[in-house]
Amino acid sequence: MTTTxxxxxxxxxxxxxxxxxxxxxxxxxxxxxxxxxxxRRQVHGHPLVYLDNAxxxxxxxxxxxxxVSYYTEINANVHRGVHxxxxxxxxxxxxxREKVRGFFNAREAxxxxxxxxxxxxxxxxxxxxxxxxxxxxxxxxxTAMEHHSNLVPWQMLCxxxxxxxxxxxxxxxxxxxxxxxxxxxxxxxKLLAVTHMSNALGTVNAVEDIVRIAHAHGVPVLIDGSxxxxxxxxxxxxxxxxxxxxxxxxxxxxxxxxxLYGKAxxxxxxxxxxxxxxxxxxxxxxKSTWNVLPYKFEAGTPHIAGAIxxxxxxxxxxxxxFDAIGAHEAALLAxxxxxxxxxxxxxxxxxxxxxxxxxxxxxxxxxxxxxxxIVDREGVAIRTGHHCAQPVMARFSVPATARASLAMxxxxxxIDTLVRALERVREVFA
Amino acid sequence: xxxxxDLYQEVILDHNKRPRNFRAIDVPxxxxxxxxxxxxxxxxxxxxxxxxxITDLAFLGSGCAISKASASLMTDALRGRTVAEAQALFxxxxxxxxxxxxxxxxxxxxxxxxxxxxxFPVRVKCASLAWHTLKAALDxxxxxxxx
Numbered sequence: 154m155t156t157t158x159x160x161x162x163x164x165x166x167x168x169x170x171x172x173x174x175x176x177x178x179x180x181x182x183x184x185x186x187x188x189x190x191x192x193r194r195q196v197h198g199h200p201l202v203y204l205d206n207a208x209x210x211x212x213x214x215x216x217x218x219x220x221v222s223y224y225t226e227i228n229a230n231v232h233r234g235v236h237x238x239x240x241x242x243x244x245x246x247x248x249x250r251e252k253v254r255g256f257f258n259a260r261e262a263x264x265x266x267x268x269x270x271x272x273x274x275x276x277x278x279x280x281x282x283x284x285x286x287x288x289x290x291x292x293x294x295x296t297a298m299e300h301h302s303n304l305v306p307w308q309m310l311c312x313x314x315x316x317x318x319x320x321x322x323x324x325x326x327x328x329x330x331x332x333x334x335x336x337x338x339x340x341x342x343k344l345l346a347v348t349h350m351s352n353a354l355g356t357v358n359a360v361e362d363i364v365r366i367a368h369a370h371g372v373p374v375l376i377d378g379s380x381x382x383x384x385x386x387x388x389x390x391x392x393x394x395x396x397x398x399x400x401x402x403x404x405x406x407x408x409x410x411x412x413l414y415g416k417a418x419x420x421x422x423x424x425x426x427x428x429x430x431x432x433x434x435x436x437x438x439x440k441s442t443w444n445v446l447p448y449k450f451e452a453g454t455p456h457i458a459g460a461i462x463x464x465x466x467x468x469x470x471x472x473x474x475f476d477a478i479g480a481h482e483a484a485l486l487a488x489x490x491x492x493x494x495x496x497x498x499x500x501x502x503x504x505x506x507x508x509x510x511x512x513x514x515x516x517x518x519x520x521x522x523x524x525x526x527i528v529d530r531e532g533v534a535i536r537t538g539h540h541c542a543q544p545v546m547a548r549f550s551v552p553a554t555a556r557a558s559l560a561m562x563x564x565x566x567x568i569d570t571l572v573r574a575l576e577r578v579r580e581v582f583a
Numbered sequence: 584x585x586x587x588x589d590l591y592q593e594v595i596l597d598h599n600k601r602p603r604n605f606r607a608i609d610v611p612x613x614x615x616x617x618x619x620x621x622x623x624x625x626x627x628x629x630x631x632x633x634x635x636x637i638t639d640l641a642f643l644g645s646g647c648a649i650s651k652a653s654a655s656l657m658t659d660a661l662r663g664r665t666v667a668e669a670q671a672l673f674x675x676x677x678x679x680x681x682x683x684x685x686x687x688x689x690x691x692x693x694x695x696x697x698x699x700x701x702x703f704p705v706r707v708k709c710a711s712l713a714w715h716t717l718k719a720a721l722d723x724x725x726x727x728x729x730x
Contacts, residue, residue: 518600522622522647523591526703530587539623546623552645553623581591582648 180477186562188213188469199532202567207352207380207511207558208536209402212466216406219465223458231457232431232448246457249464250447256467257397258388259414263446266413266420267455271379272302274398274413275346277450278375279306281423282396283344289315292341294372296321296329296358297548298351301541303377303398307346316343323548327354327503331363338370345374349381353542353556354503355486355511357381364394373419379403383560384482384509386475389414401459405560406466410459413450420446427452478561482510485559489568493557496575502554510559513540516575519582521555527581528574535571589699590706591648598652603659604641613723617644617716619708624650628716635665640717647709653697654713660694666721673714680710 186192189211194201203211223245229238231246247262254262268274283306287293293307297320311318319342321334329347338345345367350357360376367374375396378387382399389397396419401410415423425432425443429452434442443449470478489512493499498517516524525537536556539546546553557571608629617626624646631639640658644651657676661669672691679688684701700710 520645520647520651522624522706522709523649526590526706527587538621543623552625581587582596 180473180481182481182562182564185473186564188215189562190214190217192562196532196534197530202531202533202570204557204559204563204567204571205534205536206560206563207403207540207556209408210383210405210560211562212405212407212462213469215469216462216465220407220458220462223461228458230454242457245461245464246455249460252464252467253412256387256471257382257399257412257414258390260390261417264414264417264420266415266447266450267460268411268413268450269409269456270402270411271377271398271400272306272411274396274400274411275303275375275377276306277413277426278344278396278398278415279310281426281450282373282419283307283310284314285422285424287311287314287316287343290341291316291343292319292337292339293317294319294321294334294337294342294345296334296347297323298327298329298354298356298542298545299346299348300352300377300379301543302379303346303348303375304544307344317341320544321347323356323545326505327351327356327508327545327549328505329356329358329363331359331366334363335366335370338367338372340371342370342372345372346377347374348377348379349387350378350384350509351503351542351545352380352511352558353513353540353545353554354505355508355513355558356503356505357385357507357509359507360394361392364392368393380511381509383470384475385479395419401463401466404463404466405469406463407456407459410456410463412463417446420450425452426450429453431455473561481561482559482563485563485565485568486510486512488565489557489559489571492568492572493575496572497579499575502549502551512557512559513554514556515551515554516578519578521553523582524555524575524578527578528571531570531574531577533567533571533574586699586702590703592696592699594656594693594696595648595652595699598655599648602642602651602655604655605643606641607643608639608641613720615716615720615723617712617719619646619650619712621708622647624709624712626650626654626712626716628654628713628720630717630720632666632721635667637661637664637666637669642713646712647706649697649700649706649709650712653710656693656696657713657717660692661717669717670721673718676714677711680707 191211227241229242231243250262250265253265319337322330349360364374373395376394378397378399383404397414399412402408432444432452434444499514502513521537538553611629612632613630626644629641642654682688697710700706
């Protein structure tokens, strides 16, 4: 049973996907682009070439429409009123939860907790599961390719609990050393927190294997799916992970809405995260009892419009399908890898055999910031800096990288524009 | 793109490629470390003050062309100046790089090469990093210890 769409390595051929699914849903990038209004705008007098998708992708019209329609037609608070609008808002909000459940193939909708973002999802686990399960001299294991969001919460937890954070190393390609990781798992290990896909390197981890190995040692696993979830099909039941954190804005949805999947039994056993309205069953001045899942973890008015927008984003993604998205992005990554490698002085950082949609690179004699400024003047948006992954930068002995990251609407023509812009960088710094 | 040429003027490219005073000072009287968390640029600034006069300045670190050139130009410009003069120049330099691009600014000689950042608001921090680090170093009452 596959849990992710098969990813081709960067050097794979660019033949289109075969099979009925591909024929049924021929992928037309121009038609996809037409769904994203921002892609029609110009930047510095040039057509926008948006290659900062790992930071946040753009939003299709369907998502924008869903948000506007919520506010113009049914805006009301959820889970409270008996009036018509509140009922409609509640129905739409819970329908969005059901869409998220289906998207990640969770068993039950109550296993889907809405948060602000993946960072909050991870912190929720650190502050609830962590505070009750991780004690003095216990250990939490992470990897050397984590985004700060899946590192700092565990550092804070370990600091508070007197526990130890252990870090599984990566190699020069940016691949996780799974054997080394397994060696770190022991009776004191209370949790393994690992990214599904590195935002700085593009590495896709074999999370299905990692979960199996961790479970063999009795260690529960949290997967940070921020980067993976918009590039490949994620099936939390097939993965058998205990927690899966994702963020709405990377799924082509709005900012401010995140998702935590947790196995129901684990979520049941955990104390609440924040206290307030909606998360309680009953309250007296002395004591409160907690609401059922998932509301126990959703204190206060949630981001209703955000959840509904995310639901629309999920509809949009599934309408195109990960077979088509994965094939398009893999071909583009292969094309981009070759194109960037041919630019004199450019070195790719992150060359894992299994990677997706990220082209992190450095250019001899030119700091990434200067690259970013110069290509921006050509309308090309890339990220430059440490990508909230300073330990990854340290691992590769670079202060920063430039990163072009791909989404379903990017084209080979845009990669060509990036390459031309990099030639401009060379001219300036000649 | 004339504004790119305004930003990456010859003098900046030259100081980026061959930064002046790019070294440590063994026994500085003042020292500070500058850090731009946005981009990860790091700068160590060493200053030697004798009486009231800055007798030597040097820096080490990694950064973009703008931050490196700015540090290089600054260290060149301040040697032999008094601490009060350096602080006054900080104010004048800060004014130059933060004045809107359509308004005139005073000529600060070579340092004016950095006025091009006015067209690139996010890069103002790069041009200012060395100067803020200098201010931190000079404001510090305790001297850095020798090794």
